[in-house]
Amino acid sequence: MSESESVPGTTRAPALGPPPQRRGTRFGGSTPGWVAKIVLLGAADAVAIVGLVTALDKKAWGYVALLLVTLIALNVAFLPRRFVPMKYLLPGVFFLAVFGMYPVVYTAYTSTTNYGTGHVLSRANAVDQIQSQSVKPVEGATRYDVTPLKDADGVFAGFALYDPEAEQLFLGTETELSELDLADAQLVTRVTTGRTFVESVGGYTGVIPGEVRSLPGYPADPDAYVMPGEGEDTAITITGGQAYESTTTRNYDAGEGIITDTETGIVYHEKDGFFVAEDGTRLSPGFKTGVGFGNFREVLNDTEFRGPLLRVLLWNFAFAIASVVTTFALGLLLASVFNETRMRGRKVYRSLIIIPYALPGFMTALVWRGMFNETFGINRWLPFDVSWQSSVAWSMISLILVNLWLGYPYMFLVNTGALQSIPSELKEAALVDGATGFTAFRRITFPLLLVSVSPLLVASFAFNFNNFTLIWLVTSGNPRDTGESAGKTDILLSWVYRVALDSSPQRQALAAALSVMIFLIVAVISGLGFKYTRTFEEVR
Numbered sequence: 001m002s003e004s005e006s007v008p009g010t011t012r013a014p015a016l017g018p019p020p021q022r023r024g025t026r027f028g029g030s031t032p033g034w035v036a037k038i039v040l041l042g043a044a045d046a047v048a049i050v051g052l053v054t055a056l057d058k059k060a061w062g063y064v065a066l067l068l069v070t071l072i073a074l075n076v077a078f079l080p081r082r083f084v085p086m087k088y089l090l091p092g093v094f095f096l097a098v099f100g101m102y103p104v105v106y107t108a109y110t111s112t113t114n115y116g117t118g119h120v121l122s123r124a125n126a127v128d129q130i131q132s133q134s135v136k137p138v139e140g141a142t143r144y145d146v147t148p149l150k151d152a153d154g155v156f157a158g159f160a161l162y163d164p165e166a167e168q169l170f171l172g173t174e175t176e177l178s179e180l181d182l183a184d185a186q187l188v189t190r191v192t193t194g195r196t197f198v199e200s201v202g203g204y205t206g207v208i209p210g211e212v213r214s215l216p217g218y219p220a221d222p223d224a225y226v227m228p229g230e231g232e233d234t235a236i237t238i239t240g241g242q243a244y245e246s247t248t249t250r251n252y253d254a255g256e257g258i259i260t261d262t263e264t265g266i267v268y269h270e271k272d273g274f275f276v277a278e279d280g281t282r283l284s285p286g287f288k289t290g291v292g293f294g295n296f297r298e299v300l301n302d303t304e305f306r307g308p309l310l311r312v313l314l315w316n317f318a319f320a321i322a323s324v325v326t327t328f329a330l331g332l333l334l335a336s337v338f339n340e341t342r343m344r345g346r347k348v349y350r351s352l353i354i355i356p357y358a359l360p361g362f363m364t365a366l367v368w369r370g371m372f373n374e375t376f377g378i379n380r381w382l383p384f385d386v387s388w389q390s391s392v393a394w395s396m397i398s399l400i401l402v403n404l405w406l407g408y409p410y411m412f413l414v415n416t417g418a419l420q421s422i423p424s425e426l427k428e429a430a431l432v433d434g435a436t437g438f439t440a441f442r443r444i445t446f447p448l449l450l451v452s453v454s455p456l457l458v459a460s461f462a463f464n465f466n467n468f469t470l471i472w473l474v475t476s477g478n479p480r481d482t483g484e485s486a487g488k489t490d491i492l493l494s495w496v497y498r499v500a501l502d503s504s505p506q507r508q509a510l511a512a513a514l515s516v517m518i519f520l521i522v523a524v525i526s527g528l529g530f531k532y533t534r535t536f537e538e539v540r
Contacts, residue, residue, distance in 0.1 A: 041078055045071060070094060104519065111295055111512035114273045117505030118286045126287035130259065130275065131248040138234055141245040142166070145195040146238055148212050148222075149204040156217035159227070160198040160206065161236070161243055162187070169201065172227035172236055172243070195241065250283075259283065295513035305510075308486035308495070313521075315396070316491040320464040323403045324457055330404065331411025332449075336441075339419045350416070357409030365473040368402045372474070392488040395475050399489060402474055403464065411460075418452040419445070458529035462522050468493040492518045 048071040055063035073094075077086040113119075121129070144161035149171070151157040158173040160180070169180045185201035198206045212218050219225045227236040229245040236243050249263045259268040259275050268275035273286040299305045334353060338346050356364065371377045372388035379385050388398050422445060430440040471477060471494045477487030485503065486495045492514065500511030 037078065041074065044074055048074070107512045107515050110509055111516050112290055112292055113288055113509050114291050115288050115509040116507040118284065119273045119288050121285055121287050123287040123289070126285050127252045127259070129285055130283050131250050131252065134249040135237065135246045136249060138231065138245045138247055144243040146241055146243050147198040148207040148215065148218065149198070150207055150215060152203050154216065156215050157204055159238070159243065160201060160204070162196045162198060164196060169198070174225070174227065177228050177236065193241065295510045298510065299513055299517070304485060308484065312486050312490050312492055312495050315489070316465060319399065319491060320461050322400050323407060323464040324461050326400060326404045327407035327411045328457060330408040332415045334408070334412050335415035335419055339416065353412055354409040356405055361406055362469060362473055364406060365402060365470055368405070369474050372398050389475065390479055392479060395479060395489045399470065399474055403467070403470055406470070414453055414456055415449065418449050421452065422448045455530065458526055461529065462526055465522055466493045466518070467491070468497065472497070
C-alpha cells in the first residue's frame with residue numbers, strides 16, 4: 001500500500017507545515033513596537049545625558065558614575081533580544097538603588113560629618129566667603145565706570161571698564177583684563193549719574209541697565225563677578241555701578257590649612273569645621289568636614305542627648321506596642337462579631353466601620369488635636385477637665401486613642417479576611433468534641449489567624465515605631481521642658497526632626513546619626529519578629 005493511500009476506518013491528519021514566520025525587526029518585536037521602544041529609550045537616554053552633563057559641570061562624580069552606569073545598562077538591556085530578564089529586573093534595581101539604597105547611604109555618610117547650621121558650605125566655599133568679608137580697595141585704586149557688553153551674537157562678553165582720569169578703556173572678564181581701542185569707542189556721559197556709558201567698541205555693544213537681566217550669560221550677581229587686577233593678589237570688583245581694584249587681607253594657605261590676616265598677623269587654624277585663632281576667635285562661616293563617629297559618641301555620652309535618648313526610646317517602644325495591641329484587639333473583636341453569619345446587615349456595619357480608614361490620616365489627626373484642646377475641645381462636654389495637652393500621661397493616652405481610631409479599621413479588614421480563610425469545619429469539629437466557643441477560638445482559630453496576620457503585625461509595629469505624622473500633628477512631641485532637646489511624647493523620629501529642623505542651631509548630622517540608630521533598631525526588631533512568626537507555620 002502506498003503512502004498516499006489511507007487505511008480503511010482511519011482519518012489521516014493533515015501534514016503540518018513549517019510554523020508561520022513572524023515579521024519583525026532585527027532586534028525582535030514588530031515595527032510599531034520597535035519604534036515605540038526607540039522613542040522611549042531615546043527619551044530616557046536624553047534625560048540621562050542631560051543629567052550627566054550637569055553632574056560633570058558640578059563635578060559630582062558620584063552622580064556621574066551612577067548616570068553613566070544607568071545609561072549603558074539601559075541600552076545594553078533594551079536594545080538586543082537576549083537580555084529579556086534584565087528588561088524586567090533593571091527598572092526595579094534602578095529605582096531600588098535611587099529611592100531605597102541612596103537615601104540610606106547618604107544618611108549614613110552625613111552622620112559622619114558636622115553638617116548643620118554654620119557648617120553647610122564646603123571648605124573652598126567657606127574660604128571664599130571669609131576672604132570676601134575682608135576685601136578692601138587698594139590704596140589709590142582707579143575707579144572705573146562700568147558698562148555691560150554683548151558680542152555680535154547677543155551674548156554677554158564682559159564689562160567695559162572706563163578710566164575717566166587716564167582716559168583708558170578695558171574689557172574685563174573672569175579670566176583677563178585687556179585694553180580696548182578708545183578711538184574706536186562711542187562714549188556717552190549719563191546725565192543722571194555723570195558716568196561714562198560705552199555704546200559700542202570694536203565688535204561689542206553696550207547694554208543699558210534695563211536690559212541686562214535678559215542678556216544671555218549675564219552674571220546673576222554682578223557684585224560677585226571678579227576680574228583680574230593689575231597686582232598679583234588683587235582683583236577688580238563691581239560695587240554700585242563702579243569697579244575698583246581690591247585685595248583681601250586674609251590669605252589662605254591650602255597646604256597648611258591656615259588663614260593669615262595680613263593686617264593683624266593673626267593666624268587661624270582649622271578646628272571643628274571652623275578657622276579658629278589661638279584666643280578662640282572663630283571666622284564665619286564654618287565648613288562641612290568629617291568627624292567620624294563623633295555624632296554617635298555625642299548621642300551616647302552627652303547628657304543632653306543620652307538622657308532623652310533612653311526616655312524617648314522607651315516611650316517609642318511603648319507607643320508602638322500599645323498601638324499594635326489596641327488596634328489589633330479592637331479589629332479582631334469587631335471582625336469576630338461581624339463574621340457571624342446570623343447577623344443581619346453585616347455589609348452596612350462593615351462599611352461604616354472602615355470610614356476612619358477612608359479619611360485622610362493627617363486631616364483626622366488635626367481634627368482630634370482640636371478636640372483635645374483643653375479650652376475649646378471636648379472638655380466642654382465632660383463633667384471634669386482633662387489636661388490632654390499639658391499632662392504627660394494624658395498626652396500619651398491621647399496619642400494612643402487617636403492611633404486606635406486611625407488603625408483599627410485596617411486591623412478589622414485584615415482579621416476579617418484571615419477569619420474567612422479558616423475552614424469552618426475545624427471550629428465545628430471542636431464544638432462537637434465538647435470545646436466551648438472561647439476554647440475553640442483560643443486553640444484553633446487564633447493560632448491559625450496568627451499565621452496570616454503575624455507579618456502584618458510586625459509591619460504595623462515598624463510603621464508605628466516611625467509614626468512621625470501622628471506625633472507631630474497631635475502633640476508636636478509636647479509637653480516639653482525649657483532647654484530639653486526632646487519633648488515628653490516625642491518618638492525617635494520626631495526627635496530627629498526637632499534636632500535637624502526645629503531647633504537652633506540645626507544639627508542635621510546629629511539627626512542623621514539618630515536616623516542610623518533608628519534604622520538599626522527597626523531592622524533588628526523586624527528580623528527577630530519575622531523569625532518568631534515562623535513558629536506559627538507549624539500549625540499548618
